[in-house]
Amino acid sequence: MSKNPIVKGKLVCVALNDAEQFNAMQAEFAEAPYKGAPQQPVLYFKPHNTWSTDGAVVEWAQVDGSPAEQMVVGASLAVVFGKECCRVSEAEALNYVEGYTLVHDFSLVEQNYYRPDIKGKCLDTSAPIGADVVAVADPQALTVVTSVNGTVVNETPVSQLVRGVAELISTISYIMTLQPGDVIAVGFPGQRAPVAPGDKVHSVIDGVTELNNTLGQ
Amino acid sequence: MSKNPIVKGKLVCVALNDAEQFNAMQAEFAEAPYKGAPQQPVLYFKPHNTWSTDGAVVEWAQVDGSPAEQMVVGASLAVVFGKECCRVSEAEALNYVEGYTLVHDFSLVEQNYYRPDIKGKCLDTSAPIGADVVAVADPQALTVVTSVNGTVVNETPVSQLVRGVAELISTISYIMTLQPGDVIAVGFPGQRAPVAPGDKVHSVIDGVTELNNTLGQ
Numbered sequence: 001m002s003k004n005p006i007v008k009g010k011l012v013c014v015a016l017n018d019a020e021q022f023n024a025m026q027a028e029f030a031e032a033p034y035k036g037a038p039q040q041p042v043l044y045f046k047p048h049n050t051w052s053t054d055g056a057v058v059e060w061a062q063v064d065g066s067p068a069e070q071m072v073v074g075a076s077l078a079v080v081f082g083k084e085c086c087r088v089s090e091a092e093a094l095n096y097v098e099g100y101t102l103v104h105d106f107s108l109v110e111q112n113y114y115r116p117d118i119k120g121k122c123l124d125t126s127a128p129i130g131a132d133v134v135a136v137a138d139p140q141a142l143t144v145v146t147s148v149n150g151t152v153v154n155e156t157p158v159s160q161l162v163r164g165v166a167e168l169i170s171t172i173s174y175i176m177t178l179q180p181g182d183v184i185a186v187g188f189p190g191q192r193a194p195v196a197p198g199d200k201v202h203s204v205i206d207g208v209t210e211l212n213n214t215l216g217q
Numbered sequence: 218m219s220k221n222p223i224v225k226g227k228l229v230c231v232a233l234n235d236a237e238q239f240n241a242m243q244a245e246f247a248e249a250p251y252k253g254a255p256q257q258p259v260l261y262f263k264p265h266n267t268w269s270t271d272g273a274v275v276e277w278a279q280v281d282g283s284p285a286e287q288m289v290v291g292a293s294l295a296v297v298f299g300k301e302c303c304r305v306s307e308a309e310a311l312n313y314v315e316g317y318t319l320v321h322d323f324s325l326v327e328q329n330y331y332r333p334d335i336k337g338k339c340l341d342t343s344a345p346i347g348a349d350v351v352a353v354a355d356p357q358a359l360t361v362v363t364s365v366n367g368t369v370v371n372e373t374p375v376s377q378l379v380r381g382v383a384e385l386i387s388t389i390s391y392i393m394t395l396q397p398g399d400v401i402a403v404g405f406p407g408q409r410a411p412v413a414p415g416d417k418v419h420s421v422i423d424g425v426t427e428l429n430n431t432l433g434q
Contacts, residue, residue, distance in 0.1 A: 009265035032249045043335045045262045048226035049394045064391060065304060086341070087282065118260045122393040124303070174281060176339040177266045 004051040004129050006080060006101065008181025011051065011127060013076070013105060013188070014168060015042040017161045021190020041163055041171055044117070046105065046185075050127035052213070058106050060197050060216045061123045070109050073195050074188030075146045075203035075211070077158055078103040079165060080133045085178040093169035096178070100139055101130035102203050102211040103185040110192070129183065132209040139165045146193065146203040153193035161187040221268040221346050223297060223318065225398025228268065228344060230293070230322060230405070231385060232259040234378045238407020258380055258388055261334070263322065263402075267344035269430070275323050277414050277433045278340045287326050290412050291405030292363045292420035292428070294375055295320040296382060297350045302395040310386035313395065317356055318347035319420050319428040320402040327409070346400065349426040356382045363410065363420040370410035378404040 016022055016038065029037040052058060061068035082098025105127060108120035136142065139158055146154040158165065165186055172184060195201060197217045204210040233239055233255065246254040269275060278285035299315030322344060325337035353359065356375055363371040375382065385403055389395065412418060414434045421427040 012264075040336065045264060047229075047262060047393065048399070049396060062304070062391070087279070119257065119392050124394045174279070175336050176264065177341050179266060182265070 004053050006129050006133060006181070007051055007183045009179045011046045011103070011129070011183045011185065012172060013044050013046055013103070013185040014163070015044055015188070017041065017163055017187030018156065018190035019160050019162050022162050024190070041168060043172070044121055046127040047122055049124050050122060052125040052128040054128060054131040054211050055213070056125060056128050057214050057216045058128065059123070059125045061108060061126075063108070068108055071106055071195050071215070072109055072192035073104055073106050073146070073148070073201050074192045075144050075154070076103050076105065076185035076188045077139060077142055077144055077165070077205065078129065079139070079169065079184045079186060081178045081180055081182045083180060085169065085173045088170055088173045090166045090170040093166040093173070096169065098180070099133035099135045100142070101133050101209050102144065102205060103130070103183070104128045104201060104203060104211055104213055105185065105188055106195070107192070128211060128213045130209045130211045134208045136208060142205050142208065144203060144205055146201065148193055148195060149200055154189040154191065156187070156189045158186070221270050223346050223350060223398070224268055224400045226396045228263045228320070228346070228400045228402065229389060230261050230263055230320075230402040231380070232261055232405070234258065234380055234404030235373065235407035236377050236379050239379050241407070258385060260389070261338055263344040264339055266341050267339060269342040269345040271345060271348040271428050272430070273342060273345050274431050274433045275345065276340070276342045278325060278343075280325070285325055288323055288412050288432070289326055289409035290321055290323050290363070290365070290418050291409045292361050292371070293320050293322065293402035293405045294356060294359055294361055294382070294422065295346065296356070296386065296401045296403060298395045298397055298399045300397060302386065302390045305387055305390045307383045307387040310383040310390070313386065315397070316350035316352045317359070318350050318426055319361070319422060320347070320400070321345045321418060321420065321428055321430055322402065322405055323412070324409070345428060345430045347426045347428045351425045353425060359422050359425065361420060361422055363418065365410055365412060365416055365418055371406040371408065373406045375403070
């Protein structure tokens with residue numbers, strides 16, 4: 001498995017942070033098992049074995065020893081921490097950021113957002129992280145554009161997220177300390193893009209960085 | 218925060234693996250939100266900021282900026298990997314183990330085992346890991362005994378776990394590759410012990426290792 005030189009401690013991902021998706025799910029949230037929209041950010045981890053790099057081939061998932069029928073991908077702006085960040089206010093949150101990059105989250109198709117989907121999310125090499133960590137004055141002004149085999153499949157302005165970058169950093173910093181080399185992927189498009197073996201996935205944030213990966217066979 | 222020299226990549230914990238608890242919950246599993254007992258091990262991560270050491274003071278949790286009303290603790294036998302372990306059979310699983318130690322899992326009181334409890338489980342310094350990694354011929358023969366302020370609160374034979382050590386290693390190795398320095402905490406007592414600020418928690422596996430921690434104020 002490839003290593004990644006940027007993420008050192010933990011890669012925290014925020015699910016359900018696309019406002020379009022969040023609003024579209026209000027009826028579903030009213031029913032079981034949710035019985036109400038989440039009041040807090042819905043977090044998951046991509047562990048050590050998932051961390052991969054720009055240019056890497058992402059392994060096609062095996063499920064119970066057989067190739068997965070389907071995988072999906074989403075891209076997110078990623079916050080890379082430069083300083084230890086514990087219980088900080090939204091106003092001071094961005095002071096702890098070293099810079100920004102991109103994360104691809106490859107996974108199995110998500111069943112729902114209630115049960116923790118360890119099996120679908122912890123696939124080896126399924127979290128490539130961009131090579132550049134870039135200082136940005138206003139992360140809310142950025143847009144993440146993802147293409148599969150040259151066709152744009154998602155275009156997500158960071159301003160479309162339910163919770164913005166500074167709010168997320170503040171909230172998460174009250175749950176767990178963020179350390180230098182920790183990364184938060186702030187939000188993925190609600191509609192993950194289906195991918196097939198051999199597909200080429202390209203994401204870009206204009207003027208900041210880009211991330212290229214190929215699916216294995 | 219203290220560092221831990223043993224765990225390098227990820228600390229995977231197995232919930233709901235105490236047979237007494239699992240059997241007692243069958244009626245509850247039949248209802249929402251579960252609608253059926255889990256067919257797979259229920260896993261959660263204790264991330265980097267939780268890793269702590271034998272002898273360490275464990276921070277009393279802060280919830281939304283105020284001291285938590287209650288914390289609980291459970292102890293588990295912990296498997297430390299010495300070799301990369303990917304899709305291995307139950308019969309060969311133990312060949313990838315460097316040795317065994319103890320893990321304390323301090324957390325907020327668990328609400329249920331369905332929703333991922335990131336907030337309750339990812340508390341800073343809440344996962345002390347023993348200092349010794351000890352070779353053991355038969356991990357199923359071990360018993361974990363935990364005391365709070367000198368009174369035994371739990372005594373859990375590994376043989377009482379729903380899924381044993383070799384089966385867990387095999388199953389988890391099909392979900393994600395386990396790398397040298399990764400640790401699996403194989404199962405905690407269903408009844409976690411309540412703790413208060415200043416309490417002393419001591420766990421021991423006879424002839425293998427012990428783990429001592431004190432709760433902060």
